[in-house]
Amino acid sequence: MITIISSQKNIIKRIIKRDNLNENQIINRLKNQISNKKRKKRSNLIIHNYLSTYHLKNQAKKTHRLLKKLIIQKNQYGERR
Structure with a gap:
């Protein structure tokens, strides 16, 4: 699993800009x-x-x-067997 971590301040700022919600709505979500x-x-x-x-x-x-590189390497290794 890949996770992207950001500060709450940064998240709120981006959601306000993207979804036009107020800060309280975002914090509740x-x-x-x-x-x-x-x-x-x-x-x-x-x-x-x-x-x-x-x-x-x-x-x-x-x-x-x-990830592409790792997948290619795995596929190449798998083909050798």
Whole structure:
């Protein structure tokens, strides 16, 4: 499982911009979600998103390339048997 972790301040700011909700509505929704601490425990890979959206996109692209590489290596290893 891949998890993207961000600060609550950052999450609220982005949701306000994206969904046009007020801060109280967002906080109430966030209370019903699994905590970052629990998500981290369940995750195989964690992307920390404390910077810009640009940085997040770059991290996602790096993760995608890494996973593709691992899949290709696994497939190549599997074919040798």
